[in-house]
Amino acid sequence: MPYTYEYPRPSVTVDCVVFGFDDKEPDLKVLLIQRAAEPFKDCWALPGGFVDMDEPVETAALRELEEETGLTDVFLEQLYTFGNPNRDPRGRVISVAYYALIAPADKQIAAASDAQNVHWFSVNQLPPLAFDHHLILETGLQRIRGKVSYQPIGFELLPEKFPLSGLQKLYETILETPLDKRNFRKKILNMGILKELDEFQQDVSHRAARLYRFDKAKYEQMVKEGFYFELKEQRTRETKRKK
Amino acid sequence: MPYTYEYPRPSVTVDCVVFGFDDKEPDLKVLLIQRAAEPFKDCWALPGGFVDMDEPVETAALRELEEETGLTDVFLEQLYTFGNPNRDPRGRVISVAYYALIAPADKQIAAASDAQNVHWFSVNQLPPLAFDHHLILETGLQRIRGKVSYQPIGFELLPEKFPLSGLQKLYETILETPLDKRNFRKKILNMGILKELDEFQQDVSHRAARLYRFDKAKYEQMVKEGFYFELKEQRTRETKRKK
C-alpha cells in the first residue's frame, strides 16, 4: 500500500446508548447488556464492539447493535468520541459513541434477543457500568435533553401513532419538568407538524384519546422555508422575571 | 498486558477546523496549512496529525495545532469523528475532528509560524482540500452556525474588548442575515452578560464606539439560575406569518 505509516495504533470501538420510553413509567430507559467476557465479565455495559477494518464507523454501530440486541432500523446519531488512554484495561482503545432512539414497539424484540443478557434500565436506577460507560451514558442523556427542545427527535421514542398526552409525558420525562396541558397542545398543534388521525386509543378504561402522527415530510418542507422547531421547558413568570 | 486483543487496527488522527473572524471582512475565515508530504503534497489541508498512544485525543488536537500553526490557548471542542474506510489513501484512518475559535489578536501568531505554509482562507473562497477535509470543514461550519444562536461562543471569535457593532457584524456574518441595530443592542444588553467598559475604539475616523467585555462569570451564574442564551436570526413578520 502506498504511503503506509507504521505508527503504533489504538484499537477503535463503537458504543451505543440506546434510549427508550414508556408511557407508563416516569423515567427514560437505557438498554444495557451483561458482558460475557473479560474484562468486566458479568458487568453491565453499553452494547458495542470493535470496528472492522473495512466498514464505516456508523455501520459498525448498527452491526453491533443488531448482533447484541437484535435491534434494526433505529434512529442513530453520533454522540462523542471517548479516547482517554486509560479508559480500557486492554490498552489504548478509542470509542466512538452513538445514541439511538427507539419506539416502545421495538422494545419486545430487544428483550427477546437473549444471546446475552439484555435489559432496560431506568436512567435513574443504573447498575455499575463497565469501562467509562457511565460517562458515555451521561453524555448521551445531556445530548438528548439539549436536543429534544429544538429538534423533533422526541417522536423517535414514540410509536408511529400516539396521543398528545403521550407526547407531553415524553417531554415532561426528558426535561424533568411538568408542562401545562393546554399550552402544550396549543403550541405543538399550531406548529402544524402533526397529522390528526381518525383513530383513537384502544383498551383504555377512560375516554380514548385521539391519535396523531408526526408529519416528517411537512416538517422538512417547513424547515426549508425557515421554520424553527422549539418546544422548551415552560418556566413560570416568577422564574423568568429578573431581579 | 492482560486481555489484549489482536484485531487489525485503524490509524487514528485528529483534524482541527480553526475559525477566525475579522471585523472588516464579510466572511468567516479558516486556517489551513499546505501539506509538506505525500499524500496530497502541496495541497491545502486542515491542521492535524496522528494521535500518540499515550495522549488523550483532545491533547493530540492541541498539540498538532501548536506544532503546525503556533496557536495555543484556543477554544476547542470536539466536532465529529470521520471514519469512512476510503477517506485516506494510506489505509484505514479514522479522524476525530475538532473545531477551534480564535480571536483576531492571535491571528498574527498563526501567520508568523512558518514551518509550513499557513494561511487564512475565507470560508467562501476555499482552495481544493486534501482527504475529506472539505466535508469536515462544512460540518464545522454547520456546527457553529447552529450553536452560535444558543450558546455564547461568538465571543471566542472577538477580542476581549469589542464594540457592539463588532458583535453584530459577527452574528450577521455567521448567520448570513442582516440584523436590526437597535433591536440587537436592546436584546444583548438586556441579557446582562456584557460589561460596559469606560474605553472606546481608537484610531477610527468617525465617532469612537464604546467597548464591552463578555462577563463569563455572570453568564455562568445566570445559567445556573435558569437563564437561556438565545440570539436568533431575526425573521420579518412576513416570513413568520403563515399562509
Next chain:
DNA sequence: TCAAAAGTGTTAACCATACACCCATGC
C-alpha cells in the same frame, strides 16, 4: 462641512403564561 458610524425610543403585533371546568368512557 462632509462622511461614517454611534447611539437612541416608541408602537403594534404576537406569543407565552396562567388558570378551571365539562366531557366521554369503562367499570
Next chain:
DNA sequence: GCATGGGTGTATGGTTAACACTTTTGA
C-alpha cells in the same frame, strides 16, 4: 355514578419587530 383522563378558551403581560433621526468624530 364514579373515577380517569380527554379536551377546550380567555385575559394578561412580556417580548419581538419595525422603523428614522440626531450625535460625535476625524479628515
